[in-house]
Amino acid sequence: xxxxxxxxxxxxxxxxxxxxxxxxxxxxxxxxxxxxxxxxxxxxxxxxxxxxxxxxxxxxxxxxxxxxxxxxxxxxxxxxxxxxxxxxxxxxxxxxxxxxxxxxxxxxxxxxxxxxxxxxxxxxxxxxxxxxxxxxxxxxxxxxxxxxxxxxxxxxxxxxxxxxxxxxxxxxxxxxxxxxxxxxxxxxxxxxxxxxxxxxxxxxxxxxxxxxxxxxxxxxxxxxxxxxxxxxxxxxxxxxxxxxxxxxxxxxxxxxxxxxxxxxxxxxxxxxxxxxxxxxxxxxxxxxxxxxxxxxxxxxxxxxxxxxxxxxxxxxxxxxxxxxxxxxxxxxxxxxxxxxxxxxxxxxxxxxxxxxxxxxxxxxxxxxxxxxxxxxxxxxxxxxxxxxxxxxxxxxxxxxxxxxxxxxxxxxxxxxxxxxxxxxxxxxxxxxxxxxxxxxxxxxxxxxxxxxxxxxxxxxxxxxxxxxxxxxxxxxxxxxxxxxxxxxxxxxxxxxxxxxxxxxxxxxxxxxxxxxxxxxxxxxxxxxxxxxxxxxxxxxxxxxxxxxxxxxxxxx
Amino acid sequence: xxxxxxxxxxxxxxxxxxxxxxxxxxxxxxxxxxxxxxxxxxxxxxxxxxxxxxxxxxxxxxxxxxxxxxxxxxxxxxxxxxxxxxxxxxxxxxxxxxxxxxxxxxxxxxxxxxx
Numbered sequence: 001x002x003x004x005x006x007x008x009x010x011x012x013x014x015x016x017x018x019x020x021x022x023x024x025x026x027x028x029x030x031x032x033x034x035x036x037x038x039x040x041x042x043x044x045x046x047x048x049x050x051x052x053x054x055x056x057x058x059x060x061x062x063x064x065x066x067x068x069x070x071x072x073x074x075x076x077x078x079x080x081x082x083x084x085x086x087x088x089x090x091x092x093x094x095x096x097x098x099x100x101x102x103x104x105x106x107x108x109x110x111x112x113x114x115x116x117x118x119x120x121x122x123x124x125x126x127x128x129x130x131x132x133x134x135x136x137x138x139x140x141x142x143x144x145x146x147x148x149x150x151x152x153x154x155x156x157x158x159x160x161x162x163x164x165x166x167x168x169x170x171x172x173x174x175x176x177x178x179x180x181x182x183x184x185x186x187x188x189x190x191x192x193x194x195x196x197x198x199x200x201x202x203x204x205x206x207x208x209x210x211x212x213x214x215x216x217x218x219x220x221x222x223x224x225x226x227x228x229x230x231x232x233x234x235x236x237x238x239x240x241x242x243x244x245x246x247x248x249x250x251x252x253x254x255x256x257x258x259x260x261x262x263x264x265x266x267x268x269x270x271x272x273x274x275x276x277x278x279x280x281x282x283x284x285x286x287x288x289x290x291x292x293x294x295x296x297x298x299x300x301x302x303x304x305x306x307x308x309x310x311x312x313x314x315x316x317x318x319x320x321x322x323x324x325x326x327x328x329x330x331x332x333x334x335x336x337x338x339x340x341x342x343x344x345x346x347x348x349x350x351x352x353x354x355x356x357x358x359x360x361x362x363x364x365x366x367x368x369x370x371x372x373x374x375x376x377x378x379x380x381x382x383x384x385x386x387x388x389x390x391x392x393x394x395x396x397x398x399x400x401x402x403x404x405x406x407x408x409x410x411x412x413x414x415x416x417x418x419x420x421x422x423x424x425x426x427x428x429x430x431x432x433x434x435x436x437x438x439x440x441x442x443x444x445x446x447x448x449x450x451x452x453x454x455x456x457x458x459x460x461x462x463x464x465x466x467x468x469x470x471x472x473x474x475x476x477x478x479x480x481x482x483x484x485x486x487x488x489x490x491x492x493x494x495x496x497x498x499x500x501x502x503x504x505x506x507x508x509x510x511x512x513x514x515x516x517x518x519x520x521x522x523x524x525x526x527x528x529x530x531x532x533x534x535x536x537x538x539x540x541x542x543x544x545x546x547x548x549x550x551x552x553x554x555x556x
Numbered sequence: 557x558x559x560x561x562x563x564x565x566x567x568x569x570x571x572x573x574x575x576x577x578x579x580x581x582x583x584x585x586x587x588x589x590x591x592x593x594x595x596x597x598x599x600x601x602x603x604x605x606x607x608x609x610x611x612x613x614x615x616x617x618x619x620x621x622x623x624x625x626x627x628x629x630x631x632x633x634x635x636x637x638x639x640x641x642x643x644x645x646x647x648x649x650x651x652x653x654x655x656x657x658x659x660x661x662x663x664x665x666x667x668x669x670x671x
Binding site for chain 1: 595596597598599600601602603605608613614617638642651652654655656659660661662663664665666667668669670671
């Protein structure tokens with residue numbers, strides 16, 4: 001029967017809205033039933049599409065990781081996404097009708113700085129950063145509104161994004177850029193200052209040599225020289241911070257250095273302070289300058305002692321090994337993930353607040369009183385640690401002490417001397433005497449003159465010039481008349497390295513001594529490789545230059 | 557005073573009736589045309605669920621001709637209704653059966669027609 005019926009073979013369903021009415025005769029018997037069908041397939045399809053779109057929109061709304069609420073014109077929540085529900089930890093129904101500020105901070109009026117009132121006022125979008133003190137979180141709050149047909153407010157939209165982590169990273173990056181800028185500036189100043197100090201110290205030395213020993217003027221000039229040397233030390237510290245000094249990096253085991261530094265500290269310690277060691281002697285080796293490690297220890301420990309003042313306290317020195325992943329070190333520049341040797345110094349002193357912590361590595365920033373600290377200690381450590389491709393971490397809270405941890409990359413091979421190291425000591429000796437013909441070139445007029453006099457005093461015959469090309473011409477004209485060249489590195493026209501190259505073309509066996517304040521431009525190793533016999537760092541003090549010249553000429 | 561109507565009176569009455577009949581026929585034609593031309597599908601069943609009348613729209617909806625539809629009962633497999641969830645509808649829930657069983661109007665009932 002069915003087969004006889006001609007039907008199209010559609011699988012779709014036609015949706016109908018059915019009404020059916022029975023009709024009765026006078027005896028209440030149904031005589032017939034009228035059934036009407038209205039095709040609502042299209043309507044249903046539209047409805048399905050709408051439902052789908054609604055579902056998608058709701059899923060998206062819920063998936064947005066920001067806290068979003070729709071509020072009425074009185075700032076009562078009418079709708080929120082899942083993030084908001086999760087954040088406020090309440091059921092959806094408990095959220096509706098509440099004021100956002102009531103949930104957010106338990107207040108009875110909008111939070112300070114909330115951009116919503118402003119949006120209500122001018123109908124435009126506003127953003128503000130609001131710190132939530134109890135949660136210790138920072139939010140970026142954005143507000144906007146939806147109007148109805150009549151142009152009055154239908155909904156207010158309040159979006160809060162947790163930017164605590166982003167802020168922290170920004171701040172760290174800002175700090176690191178600031179430190180770099182300060183470093184560059186300080187390094188530049190220190191370099192020029194070195195030249196000036198070289199002249200002051202040099203001339204003072206000459207005056208001293210003219211004066212009878214023990215005379216009042218001799219004592220005065222000693223004070224000048226002493227002050228000059230202090231200034232030179234300071235410059236050296238600034239250069240260390242700004243990473244413009246040369247470090248003698250070597251493989252070393254930190255423990256012996258720490259042990260020696262602690263021995264030194266113990267003798268000066270008040271009885272109220274206890275030193276605790278939490279040391280893993282086998283933590284491994286690092287590539288560092290032993291003098292620098294010693295300095296790190298002394299600086300950190302003296303800060304720790306200062307933080308504890310005259311009170312009782314414990315200074316803990318730790319040495320351990322830590323494995324760090326990429327995410328642990330992402331904010332530090334030039335640091336690679338891997339194994340680190342961690343030297344930490346903790347105190348039980350007054351600790352630091354956030355503001356202080358942000359600035360501790362800035363040079364000349366100090367919380368100590370006048371005359372108690374230079375403000376350079378941590379800045380210097382910062383420079384040293386960066387040179388070793390490590391980083392510094394500080395943990396501190398007011399009245400809960402501080403821990404400074406120095407992270408230095410672990411060296412895999414173990415070739416360091418296990419026990420001893422010596423911090424080089426400078427020994428002053430009387431000026432040696434020598435003979436020979438020297439040509440000196442430095443673009444600083446005063447320095448040339450100081451060096452000339454210094455060398456002449458030691459018995460040498462000296463030709464001096466401030467022009468590198470003139471020096472080359474002089475050598476070219478009479479190569480046999482000069483036994484040695486002393487040159488600055490950074491000069492106009494020709495650098496010290498270039499001049500050395502030209503001179504060696506004329507006279508290949510001519511010894512060259514280089515004096516420089518910019519040791520980062522050319523390292524000692526590089527200088528020696530290109531045929532420079534000796535390398536002296538400015539400011540040249542005492543008999544350094546004469547010693548160097550003597551050594552070179554003796555070798556010859 | 558019941559007297560036999562006169563011829564004239566009878567003639568007048570016949571003329572009246574004939575005129576009324578024509579009006580009724582015209583009206584039925586109009587209603588039929590209306591029924592046929594409306595977009596809503598209309599089917600009239602007798603108390604045994606047999607189709608006694610159906611309009612053009614219902615024929616299009618079920619894709620059957622008037623001859624194919626007339627006389628069919630609800631049990632006939634040409635009816636294949638679905639419920640809202642898409643599942644197949646039991647016979648007892650067919651609109652005409654609901655009305656016959658409950659003896660009351662069925663309103664805004666949603667059903668699917670499987671094509």
